[in-house]
Amino acid sequence: MNQPRIASGGKAIYGAPLGILMLEARFPRILGDMGNAATWPFPVLYRVVQGASPDKVVMQGAAGLLPDFIAAARDLVRLGAEAITTNCGFLSLFQRELAEAVSVPVATSSLMQVPWVQATLPPGKRVGLVTVSAATLTPAHLTAVGVPADTPVTGTENGREFFRVLIKAEKDDMDIGLAEQDVVEAGQRLVAAHPEVGAIVLECTNMPPYAAALRAATGLPVYDIYSLITWFHAGLRPRDFG
Template sequence: MIVKGGRTNYGEPIGILMLDTKFPRIFGDIGNAETFSFPVRYKRVVGATPQRVVKEADPSLIEPFIEAAKELEQEGVSAITTSCGFLAIFQDYLADAVDIPVFTSSLIQVPLVYRMLKKNQKVGIMTASKPHLTELHFRGVGINDIPIVVYGMEHEEEFPEVFLNQKETLNVTKAEQEVVTVAQRMVRENPEIGGIVFECTNMPPFRNAVKNAVNLPVFDIVTFTYYVFDVIRK
């Protein structure tokens, strides 16, 4: 058997482009390596703060993200994702820049979820900030024609203060309750929802709590990453 070299390190199949953040990332968050049962490789994009990515959709970040994606590819990963679903707006740019699969956002799963539902059902999307999740993001991943309902965390207390404003401590119990409360309100006010997709990569630690509270399937960036890993692993 002959194997090919050319790199320093091996065995990290998934590369993750990280926002420049300082808030806690607990087990279940994409930014916590213990979330995964396989090795991942992180690459922080300096200056890509939640303010610039989520609130400003800053186009000047396209090039730094492209460069970071190319570096991950050169370092040997087999697929690339990101730590923020709002990077859906960069999906085409990043996918075109490298020769490996790129899935910038959990929102890419929305068409799949929709096709699993009845014709009169919709996909519920939970996001960190509804006012900032726009048609531009939906077009970026090709979901602008799919029946969706969007609810955000922007009116809660703990969740946006930590994950949007970068508070360096997290009350896990409070954040979980806020996510569950928003999910329950979304489903109660929109009973036609048949499945939920978390846009926000900080929500997966609360997936089971939401699933149990609303009795609906919940898809997020972690479930998506496991799916891609199963596809690409050798």
């Protein structure tokens, strides 16, 4: 006699265990960008947090937005998310609060990788950061996820394309070549100013498309939100070796 086959329910959506909290923006999200679903080798769930513009989150410290992010995270969990991440490294500020508010693992920022990467480096070497805005990446953003406050940082504020499209929202279109150049040049300035840097972590979730170019230009390992989230997801769905 065949045994009954019982499927477990309780969620609205299945097969996409990772939920991503998105900023509200209109710039292009090319392949490799966190907000391009084709970037990921697994299904994901998205939720746009209304009113959470890049300017408010990056330049204004996400002031007043925590309740909106908590509500959106809880909604993703109700839908079926088994873990939560976010679409901006500056949301490290909300790591503790989001983790307390939902019943699933939370990884708010690629900056969470810094202590792990530091542990891989030889004595005398340290991690450096490339961010969309060095001027507003404060010690509070760093210490919230265990990053030393004196970590070397460079930003793209003075570039020709990346910052003005993503943060200043001067236009919807983006010159990919110029955006890549902004990120690469920021990394090169970082290494030139801090020769002790032995690996780079990219704060911005829009920077993974340019990580390979930065690696080629500096010769250093480069980590970003893609490396964090593929690791994060591996724990949600470990490979079954039979």
